Amino acid sequence: MTDAVIDRPEPRRKTISSPYIHKLQRRHFLLFDVAPILGTAAAVAFLWVHPFGWTEAGLLVGFWLLTGLGVTVGYHRLFTHRTFKAAPSVEVALAVLGSMAGQGAVISWVALHRRHHEFSDREGDPHSPNLSGGGFVGAVKGLAHSHFLWMRRHEYPNVVHYAPDLIKNRRLVRVARLYYWWVALGLAVPALIGGLVDLSWQGAVSGLLWGGLVRIFVLEHIVWAINSGLHMVGTRPYESRENSRNGGIFALLTLGESWHNNHHAFPESPSFGLDWYRLDPGFWLIRALQTGGLASDLKTPSPERRQARRARPAGAES
Numbered sequence: 001m002t003d004a005v006i007d008r009p010e011p012r013r014k015t016i017s018s019p020y021i022h023k024l025q026r027r028h029f030l031l032f033d034v035a036p037i038l039g040t041a042a043a044v045a046f047l048w049v050h051p052f053g054w055t056e057a058g059l060l061v062g063f064w065l066l067t068g069l070g071v072t073v074g075y076h077r078l079f080t081h082r083t084f085k086a087a088p089s090v091e092v093a094l095a096v097l098g099s100m101a102g103q104g105a106v107i108s109w110v111a112l113h114r115r116h117h118e119f120s121d122r123e124g125d126p127h128s129p130n131l132s133g134g135g136f137v138g139a140v141k142g143l144a145h146s147h148f149l150w151m152r153r154h155e156y157p158n159v160v161h162y163a164p165d166l167i168k169n170r171r172l173v174r175v176a177r178l179y180y181w182w183v184a185l186g187l188a189v190p191a192l193i194g195g196l197v198d199l200s201w202q203g204a205v206s207g208l209l210w211g212g213l214v215r216i217f218v219l220e221h222i223v224w225a226i227n228s229g230l231h232m233v234g235t236r237p238y239e240s241r242e243n244s245r246n247g248g249i250f251a252l253l254t255l256g257e258s259w260h261n262n263h264h265a266f267p268e269s270p271s272f273g274l275d276w277y278r279l280d281p282g283f284w285l286i287r288a289l290q291t292g293g294l295a296s297d298l299k300t301p302s303p304e305r306r307q308a309r310r311a312r313p314a315g316a317e318s
């Protein structure tokens with residue numbers, strides 16, 4: 001009997017905490033979360049050397065769009081929630097573009113985000129703004145934690161538990177292993193384009209700053225604002241057990257991610273807007289891929305299912 005007890009494998013741990021992992025998290029935080037802030041300040045200072053022109057605007061918007069779609073369509077809708085199936089080439093392209101955003105390697109990002117959905121706004125949620133105490137001070141603390149500070153050090157979700165499907169995908173594992181190289185590529189390409197267009201080193205530095213670091217800064221703060229702000233303020237058309245909200249006004253800027261209450265209510269849906277008139281550029285890309293035969297099995301929720309989840313006015317009973 002005793003042997004049987006000893007031989008029984010330990011239950012699989014859902015999160016891992018070790019000094020080594022926390023060291024990596026601190027390094028990642030400094031390199032990809034703090035450095036873009038400094039890079040943005042440097043970009044403004046560099047305007048004295050090189051003006052902000054069409055090249056800088058094109059690099060900033062172009063790379064923001066490419067990497068932002070990589071995150072929302074690839075990291076989030078495809079890999080985390082499996083809302084559609086994509087051709088292998090599309091999987092790799094989206095994973096690489098998402099990696100360039102500097103928000104973590106694809107498999108870790110997915111594991112963290114699945115944990116966010118599992119524990120939304122409860123103990124265990126990696127980035128809830130609602131667990132830092134009550135009152136104004138609690139709200140400010142919660143906002144700072146969920147927007148930015150949680151990334152300094154957090155429990156690492158065990159990918160064996162949270163992403164068993166992804167660690168079996170060899171292409172994706174290979175992309176994830178090269179994560180730092182993809183971020184570097186996302187900095188090198190705009191620098192190269194900036195240098196070639198302007199035929200000067202100033203053009204290259206300007207391209208690196210605007211198409212690289214400022215672009216990472218802008219996209220990060222947009223994504224983080226969803227973690228923080230849209231678990232605090234906004235509309236709640238659907239019942240869901242956490243405090244997620246919609247912020248329709250930010251739909252274009254967030255490429256559709258700001259339909260966050262819709263998303264928590266129907267995480268299996270490739271469309272976050274749910275209705276054609278709610279702007280959702282991420283879903284437009286999925287539809288375009290579907291038209292081109294590169295995406296299939298879109299799991300859009302039925303009107304009945306949506307009706308059943310509708311939030312009822314306060315006081316009304318079902």
Ligand SMILES: [Zn+2]
Binds near residue numbers: 076080263267
């Ligand atoms: Zn999600």
Ligand SMILES: [Zn+2]
Binds near residue numbers: 116120227244260264
């Ligand atoms: Zn959320």
